Amino acid sequence: EPEVTQTPSHQVTQMGQEVILRCVPISNHLYFYWYRQILGQKVEFLVSFYNNEISEKSEIFDDQFSVERPDGSNFTLKIRSTKLEDSAMYFCASAGGYEQYFGPGTRLTVT
Amino acid sequence: GNSVTQMEGPVTLSEEAFLTINCTYTATGYPSLFWYVQYPGEGLQLLLKATKADDKGSNKGFEATYRKETTSFHLEKGSVQVSDSAVYFCALSRNNNAGNMLTFGGGTRLMVKP
Numbered sequence: 001e002p003e004v005t006q007t008p009s010h011q012v013t014q015m016g017q018e019v020i021l022r023c024v025p026i027s028n029h030l031y032f033y034w035y036r037q038i039l040g041q042k043v044e045f046l047v048s049f050y051n052n053e054i055s056e057k058s059e060i061f062d063d064q065f066s067v068e069r070p071d072g073s074n075f076t077l078k079i080r081s082t083k084l085e086d087s088a089m090y091f092c093a094s095a096g097g098y099e100q101y102f103g104p105g106t107r108l109t110v111t
Numbered sequence: 112g113n114s115v116t117q118m119e120g121p122v123t124l125s126e127e128a129f130l131t132i133n134c135t136y137t138a139t140g141y142p143s144l145f146w147y148v149q150y151p152g153e154g155l156q157l158l159l160k161a162t163k164a165d166d167k168g169s170n171k172g173f174e175a176t177y178r179k180e181t182t183s184f185h186l187e188k189g190s191v192q193v194s195d196s197a198v199y200f201c202a203l204s205r206n207n208n209a210g211n212m213l214t215f216g217g218g219t220r221l222m223v224k225p
Contacts, residue, residue: 004154031210043155043200043215050210058212091154098143098162098207102155 002026004103023075025094033093113138117216132186134201142203144184149198162207
């Protein structure tokens, strides 16, 4: 069964550094998403992406964040200058219709 | 804006007990409703869904009915197993069109003891 994959599973970085989180969506899906979950809190929507552009983004997704689909298979989330409060589990999801399929997540720890 | 509220956990049950996890929502229009499950060390998996009022979603013995009059989508299972131990998330999207964001509840941890 096709699945969404994410790398790395755990990323530790220092405050102020740039990080790139990578996702490989299900191959025939057209809609891509990033969500995050700070420990003990809700899963929160960050951004959705369709037809090579952002279709919707939340207040969390400020200028420090960007997304890219650099080739036909990868979907990346970049945080330019990480803050302590960016520490969270980041989930990628993809969809062919309205059902979203999630990856296992990348745990980002900012020290 | 849209929001989802679900009962706080953890919920601890013995095997074969009846499970209810409450979920209520606030939304305009006709949202679609979902339950996702997260097993330890894994991502979120879609458990069941309902796209209109009075629809019943079901999967793996779990059921939830879309109740517009009470704005609820409570998750139920008649007889839980140890393998059902996980975190359960209620979620909604604005409608059943593709591309909409999901709004999640806070998650409810279920622990089933043998």
